[in-house]
Amino acid sequence: xxxxxxxxxxxxxxxxxxxxxxxxxxxxxNVRDGEFLAIVGPSxxxxxxxxRILVGMDEPSDGAVWLRGNRIDVVPANKRPTCMVFQSLxxxxxxxxxxxxxxxxxLRGVPAAERKERALELLETLRLPxxxxxxxxxxxxxxxxxxxxxxxxxxxxxxxxxxxxxxxxLDYRLRKTLEKELKDLHRRxxxxxxxxxxxLEEAMVMSDRIAIMKAGRFEQIAPAEEIYARPVSKFxxxxxxxxxxxxxxxxxxxxxxxxPAATGALAGRSGTLxxxxxxxxxxxxxxxxxxxxxxxxxxxxxxxxxxxYRMTLTTGQEMIVEVLRENAVEDGIGAHLxxxxxxTAAHLIAEAADAAA
Amino acid sequence: MKTSRLSTALLIxxxxxxxxxxxxxxxxxxxxxVSKARYLSFPIRKYAFGWYEEALTSDTVxxxxxxxxxxxxxxxxxxxxIGFFGALAFARxxxxxxxxxxxxxxxxxxxxxxxxxxxxxxxxxxxGVVPSWKTAIIAHLVWIAPIATLVVSIRAFSFDAALxxxxxxxxxSQWQTLKEVTIPLLMPGVTSAGLFAFLLSWGNFPLSLxxxxxxxxxxxxLFAKMVSGYSPLVPTVGMLTVATSAVLVIGxxxxxxAIRRLRPDT
Amino acid sequence: MQRRERKLGLLYAAPLSLFLLLTFLAPILLxxxxxxxxxxxxxxxxxxxxxxxxxxLTQGYWKSVAWSLFMALLATLILLVxxxxxxxxxxxxxxxFTLVLTIGVVMTLFVSENIRLFGWVLTLxxxxxxxxxxxxxxxxGFDAPLYNGPIIVFGLVYVYLPFMLxxxxxxxxxxxxxxxxxxxxxxxxxxxxxxxxxxxxxxxGIMVGSLLTFVLAAGAMAESKLLGGRAIITIADEVQTAxxxxxxxxxxxxxxxxxxxxxxxxxxxxxxxxxxxxxxxRKS
Numbered sequence: 001x002x003x004x005x006x007x008x009x010x011x012x013x014x015x016x017x018x019x020x021x022x023x024x025x026x027x028x029x030n031v032r033d034g035e036f037l038a039i040v041g042p043s044x045x046x047x048x049x050x051x052r053i054l055v056g057m058d059e060p061s062d063g064a065v066w067l068r069g070n071r072i073d074v075v076p077a078n079k080r081p082t083c084m085v086f087q088s089l090x091x092x093x094x095x096x097x098x099x100x101x102x103x104x105x106x107l108r109g110v111p112a113a114e115r116k117e118r119a120l121e122l123l124e125t126l127r128l129p130x131x132x133x134x135x136x137x138x139x140x141x142x143x144x145x146x147x148x149x150x151x152x153x154x155x156x157x158x159x160x161x162x163x164x165x166x167x168x169x170l171d172y173r174l175r176k177t178l179e180k181e182l183k184d185l186h187r188r189x190x191x192x193x194x195x196x197x198x199x200l201e202e203a204m205v206m207s208d209r210i211a212i213m214k215a216g217r218f219e220q221i222a223p224a225e226e227i228y229a230r231p232v233s234k235f236x237x238x239x240x241x242x243x244x245x246x247x248x249x250x251x252x253x254x255x256x257x258x259x260p261a262a263t264g265a266l267a268g269r270s271g272t273l274x275x276x277x278x279x280x281x282x283x284x285x286x287x288x289x290x291x292x293x294x295x296x297x298x299x300x301x302x303x304x305x306x307x308x309y310r311m312t313l314t315t316g317q318e319m320i321v322e323v324l325r326e327n328a329v330e331d332g333i334g335a336h337l338x339x340x341x342x343x344t345a346a347h348l349i350a351e352a353a354d355a356a357a
Numbered sequence: 358m359k360t361s362r363l364s365t366a367l368l369i370x371x372x373x374x375x376x377x378x379x380x381x382x383x384x385x386x387x388x389x390x391v392s393k394a395r396y397l398s399f400p401i402r403k404y405a406f407g408w409y410e411e412a413l414t415s416d417t418v419x420x421x422x423x424x425x426x427x428x429x430x431x432x433x434x435x436x437x438x439i440g441f442f443g444a445l446a447f448a449r450x451x452x453x454x455x456x457x458x459x460x461x462x463x464x465x466x467x468x469x470x471x472x473x474x475x476x477x478x479x480x481x482x483x484x485g486v487v488p489s490w491k492t493a494i495i496a497h498l499v500w501i502a503p504i505a506t507l508v509v510s511i512r513a514f515s516f517d518a519a520l521x522x523x524x525x526x527x528x529x530s531q532w533q534t535l536k537e538v539t540i541p542l543l544m545p546g547v548t549s550a551g552l553f554a555f556l557l558s559w560g561n562f563p564l565s566l567x568x569x570x571x572x573x574x575x576x577x578x579l580f581a582k583m584v585s586g587y588s589p590l591v592p593t594v595g596m597l598t599v600a601t602s603a604v605l606v607i608g609x610x611x612x613x614x615a616i617r618r619l620r621p622d623t
Numbered sequence: 624m625q626r627r628e629r630k631l632g633l634l635y636a637a638p639l640s641l642f643l644l645l646t647f648l649a650p651i652l653l654x655x656x657x658x659x660x661x662x663x664x665x666x667x668x669x670x671x672x673x674x675x676x677x678x679x680l681t682q683g684y685w686k687s688v689a690w691s692l693f694m695a696l697l698a699t700l701i702l703l704v705x706x707x708x709x710x711x712x713x714x715x716x717x718x719x720f721t722l723v724l725t726i727g728v729v730m731t732l733f734v735s736e737n738i739r740l741f742g743w744v745l746t747l748x749x750x751x752x753x754x755x756x757x758x759x760x761x762x763x764g765f766d767a768p769l770y771n772g773p774i775i776v777f778g779l780v781y782v783y784l785p786f787m788l789x790x791x792x793x794x795x796x797x798x799x800x801x802x803x804x805x806x807x808x809x810x811x812x813x814x815x816x817x818x819x820x821x822x823x824x825x826x827x828g829i830m831v832g833s834l835l836t837f838v839l840a841a842g843a844m845a846e847s848k849l850l851g852g853r854a855i856i857t858i859a860d861e862v863q864t865a866x867x868x869x870x871x872x873x874x875x876x877x878x879x880x881x882x883x884x885x886x887x888x889x890x891x892x893x894x895x896x897x898x899x900x901x902x903x904x905r906k907s
Binding site: 372375379382438454461467480499502506583598 | 634657841863
């Protein structure tokens with residue numbers, strides 16, 4: 001997926017207000033052809049509102065949307081070359097699997113034989129047995145229903161597929177399996193996927209880019225690694241996972257001991273330093289690091305392959321540290337601990353430390 | 358894919374039109390009841406409440422009223438009791454013939470009342486019972502008791518079985534459970550059923566026609582007059598019966614609303 | 624708990640069941656018995672000869688049956704069309720107006736049918752509400768559209784509207800919104816959604832409403848008597864006449880049995896199909 005010439009979907013200044021409440025504040029977004037874009041945010045951030053407008057179920061209050069250069073926000077949903085996979089899947093309970101898949105084709109007057117052929121093709125693409133063609137929807141398992149919904153959405157070859165939290169109701173194992181299958185499907189079909197979820201994990205596994213949404217605005221749109229390592233705000237940093245924040249004022253941060261190299265790099269700068277727990281390592285003896293911290297362990301948690309510690313620094317601030325199990329702290333709670341990290345692991349956010357997140 | 362504002366407005370207009378259509382005849386009856394003329398024709402020349410005065414002081418009307426009230430009253434009480442137990446059997450307890458029972462209860466509701474009335478007349482005759490307002494009660498109940506049961510069942514269906522079980526677990530006897538848990542929980546349904554029963558009995562004609570014998574209820578009298586021997590009292594008495602129904606319904610709704618305000622946990 | 628429930632269920636069901644057995648099933652059996660008796664007889668002691676049924680077939684009484692059923696069918700179809708938009712509105716569109724409509728419609732059920740039909744006579748007759756004021760304002764009168772066949776169907780439509788409206792609204796409310804939205808998203812027009820999604824999924828409501836309306840309308844009498852004059856005699860009317868003026872209980876019974884047989888079969892079929900527990904939202 002290369003950064004192609006023009007985006008497949010262009011959203012400009014999209015706004016939506018309901019009576020006295022603004023759900024979307026002038027959203028701008030360019031979606032690349034064939035990319036898997038995840039839109040992530042807490043509930044109430046406006047993700048569903050945005051998707052409904054893109055699909056055509058709601059009208060924007062202001063702004064416009066172009067698909068391949070054509071204005072589509074004025075086109076009714078049933079005429080748009082887009083398709084949505086609903087959270088509830090919205091399969092037709094009174095029809096068989098085959099009839100569900102063929103539905104969009106039937107609407108467009110495709111003859112029966114051709115419809116059946118395409119349906120069987122899609123069953124294969126979605127890795128469902130051919131004889132599921134005549135199966136009733138009620139008899140399908142959760143994962144199978146997901147695939148039928150996907151097959152139906154792909155049937156009329158839409159330009160963009162939208163997903164509204166399709167996996168949130170499934171149990172862990174099934175979700176994990178389907179995440180990988182969705183990513184695989186995306187690769188095989190080459191279509192543009194726009195995927196809404198509140199689960200960061202899902203987004204990170206499947207997407208090419210993630211758009212973090214908060215209160216009707218995009219905070220950051222970038223690939224997962226970039227957002228993780230270089231978040232633009234405290235909100236994004238915290239949203240992506242556990243993180244430690246340190247105020248930096250004029251090159252100095254209380255509780256943070258800087259090496260000469262680090263002091264030089266941060267000289268005169270202010271903002272918030274963000275450090276991920278897993279980028280810290282135990283410092284024993286006289287070992288040093290670009291940034292080092294000292295304190296006492298107050299809690300320890302076993303996280304599968306890693307140990308997580310909470311420690312209180314000499315300044316009183318709390319800190320979270322994650323290390324591999326083999327590097328566990330011996331004395332556990334109450335032990336004195338020194339940890340440190342490289343300069344590259346500390347990311348500076350321009351936002352002031354006490355700015356509202 | 359929301360319905361457009363225009364479509365919604367059209368639908369509402371349609372709904373209002375249908376409501377108007379449903380109530381239009383009553384408007385005519387209402388107007389007729391205040392027309393001074395003996396032989397009715399529109400436009401009404403003179404308005405007067407004279408007919409109401411006559412109706413309210415008439416002995417005939419008073420007798421009819423008493424009969425109608427007696428029948429409706431007994432039917433109401435009987436329906437509430439039968440409906441209470443019937444609904445528990447219908448909706449709540451898992452017993453062997455429940456499904457069959459459900460179907461049996463529904464049959465009288467679908468049945469043409471005229472035929473039912475006539476069948477009952479024959480039956481009373483065969484049993485040697487002379488039809489009177491008492492037999493009318495039985496006739497009404499055949500149709501109304503199942504309806505009352507259904508109404509209470511609506512409430513009984515959302516009944517949480519755990520409540521009764523909890524009571525028993527704490528040591529309550531069958532009677533105590535009934536008194537402390539079941540009856541209070543179902544009471545709103547039972548009162549609704551009672552209201553329904555009264556109103557349906559109050560306005561019923563086909564069943565009354567054949568089962569009252571020498572006695573006569575208000576609807577019976579009205580029908581007889583409508584078909585032959587029109588009297589200006591007909592619209593008047595008609596409106597009085599409608600007014601009674603309306604008062605009861607509105608009273609019932611207000612009561613329900615008031616109770617809900619005073620006891621927000623219901 | 625199970626055994627207690629079973630005993631309680633049986634016990635509580637007893638009053639209503641026994642009552643209906645005695646006052647509903649027994650009279651019907653009596654009617655059935657009488658229908659086999661020789662005509663113009665008032666007791667069951669004769670030998671069954673089914674002559675009444677022969678009369679029904681040969682003397683043209685079957686015409687009343689046919690007419691009654693036909694009018695009921697017509698009324699049902701008309702009501703389906705009239706009520707569908709309103710039921711759709713109640714189930715999917717209106718918010719508080721649904722309650723207003725429900726109460727408004729239910730209240731009419733508590734007014735005696737006779738009074739309401741009589742009101743139509745007053746409204747439609749010559750000199751009535753419509754014609755009277757029309758003549759007063761425009762100087763032109765017209766004949767009352769009463770005392771004919773169509774007005775009877777009109778009366779049936781009027782009286783049985785609630786019985787089609789509520790089941791229909793219930794049925795439509797069970798059509799999942801997301802299925803409709805998905806169909807729209809996949810490219811369906813409004814008509815296609817109606818045909819492919821709404822109608823099939825609302826079918827239980829459509830069936831219940833249609834059956835209820837048809838069955839009740841087939842056994843109706845007041846509409847034809849009050850509005851239709853003697854234009855068409857319904858079967859219920861014939862039954863009544865046979866029993867009262869005709870003094871012919873076996874004939875009346877036979878006619879009644881024909882009506883019961885037709886309505887009964889449909890009612891029993893409909894009831895056996897309906898899963899009441901599901902419809903009324905049983906919790907346990």
